[in-house]
Amino acid sequence: MSSPQDPQVIADATEPSAARHPGTAPGSGPVSAAIPFGFLAQLWPYLKRYRHLMLGAAAALLLTSGLTLALGQGVRLVIDQGILAESLGALNRTLGFVMVLVVAMAVGTFVRFYLVTWLGERVSADLRADVFAHLVHMHPSYFEENASGDIMSRLTTDTTLLQSIIGSSLSFALRNALTVTGGLIMLLITNLKLSLVVLLGVPAVLIPVLYMGKQVRQLSRRSQDTVADVGSYAGEIIRQIKTVQSYAREPFEKAAFQVEVDAALDVARQRIRQRSILMAVVILLAFTAIAAMVWVGGYDVMTGTMTGGELAAFVFYAVMVAFGVAGVSEVYGEVQRAAGATERLMELLAEPSIIVSPAEAGPLDQEAEHHLTLNNVSFSYPSRPETNALSEVSLAVKRGETVALVGPSGAGKSTLFELLLRFYDPQQGSVTLLGQDVRELPLPELRQHIGLVPQQPVLFSNDVWHNIRYGRPDASDAEVLAAAKAANAMAFIEALPQGFASDLGEAGVRLSGGQKQRLVIARAILKDPDLLLLDEATSALDAESEYQVQQALEKLMKQRTTLIIAHRLATVQGADRIVVMDQGRIVAEGTHTQLLTQSPLYRRLAELQFGQTLSVNENEVIANN
Incomplete structure (x- = not known):
């Protein structure tokens, strides 16, 4: 028996996935360049259904961003009017003001998180339902030419990714974008000279984000495709497990599957490395600018041209801007993954079926x-x-x-x-x-x-009622019983643990071939076709x-x-x-x-x-x- 170390096993197992699975997924070509957040335009038909959720989330987002900016002024008052002025009353009042801001910000954060998370769930569910509805009407040759694992990956993994992005990462990115914008405005208001020091670092931060973002997106798309290959390969082997074991091919399949996993890991490693470099560069440049600003501000405090509270407020806003930029750069990679997932889903929805009903029916x-x-x-x-x-x-x-x-x-x-x-x-x-x-x-x-009784009977992972009634969903229990009796199926159905309510397992695995075929015949009898x-x-x-x-x-x-x-x-x-x-x-x-x-x-x-x-x-x- 071959082992994973056998030359032939390794040669076969290391053959590229596309060669062993010639049905490549649609749209697996080069990734088109697109502006950041451009995928939202493709999702707008789904987003606009929930305008009330978006308006509520936007209001909560603006509120929490404004309160966050107000905290900087609270810090300034605490230091200048409380600590430096050595006034306990002023300290209590300013700290009370800060606590009111914190409580309001917590409530606003709850509302924002709840609304955007629910928005992500709704959009993901709607998109998943539309993709499935489109798939069930596709012509059969589409499923012969495209791997089922890739199709399932788009239906499940990609929609789940979009739910995570819309319901979490996108909100996080928008919040950071608002705090960065507001923070920069407050920096200019607080101290113009120090603001110029910070602003000099902004282009240095944005350039690598824009340059490296495209590469992150391409790698994200490749990563999703390779993960789909892994799922497709595993699904095929699991479906044919008896054949695999009867030919003692477990060592080969383990080695071949490891090749698929390693290929997905390699692309994931490239994507993670690219994102890690991007985040490191952003943080390094942002905090270098802050360090320069603190040195200049400290010098001004020492020379009396600036108060300690103003410097503290300025540092607060500068750190807010730095963390905001770093947060946006981190989420940018997730947004690029969302763009890749959206492309894959929209390609699926745009795929036309070559078999369609006519606009007007003939008699x-x-x-x-x-x-x-x-x-x-x-x-x-x-x-x-x-x-x-x-x-x-x-x-x-x-x-x-x-x-x-x-x-x-x-x-x-x-x-x-x-x-x-x-x-x-x-x-x-x-x-x-x-x-x-x-x-x-x-x-x-x-x-x-038309009623079809195929050579290989097809049953669903459900009970006997469901499988027979699949031919005519509105049939009564009495009609289902009559169909089962006419198909000579009553004896074995009644012998099942729960009779007609017995679950038959995947593809009716708990029945013999003859029993499966008689259930399919019962389904056809219930349908009562002309042909x-x-x-x-x-x-x-x-x-x-x-x-x-x-x-x-x-x-x-x-x-x-x-x-x-x-x-x-x-x-x-x-x-x-x-x-x-x-x-x-x-x-x-x-x-x-x-x-x-x-x-x-x-x-x-x-x-x-x-x-x-x-x-x-x-x-x-x-x-x-």
């Missing part, structure tokens, strides 16, 4: 002779545009007819189902339902007419489970138009018509007996499955069975 002809028609349909998948999955396919299915689709793997059978459900649109030809092109029907209306699509519904089941599922399917198929995909010919011999497909084309149609004599491909498939060369009499026996 269905309920008296149409053919329930379903394909007219000269040709189609190739977006990921394989050079290869036709279907080529010039024409097929007409009458109401109530059962048509079986057979042929080797890759013949185009499942692709035909995907076009019927309009997961894709053909590049040539048309698909019509009851005389209307499916592209002229609203997607919900089209899909409401039924069965995609290898019994192929992966044992004999007993197949019998139970087949009985349920026969009840489901009664008085419905049905298309069946099957590799086992014994399951489709009772179909009204069998359509043989090969390499994306229809090569033959007819009954089982007709095809044995007319289609070499069908005869070959039958001989392979029944294990002998069939004679005419044997053909008749098989057909009658």
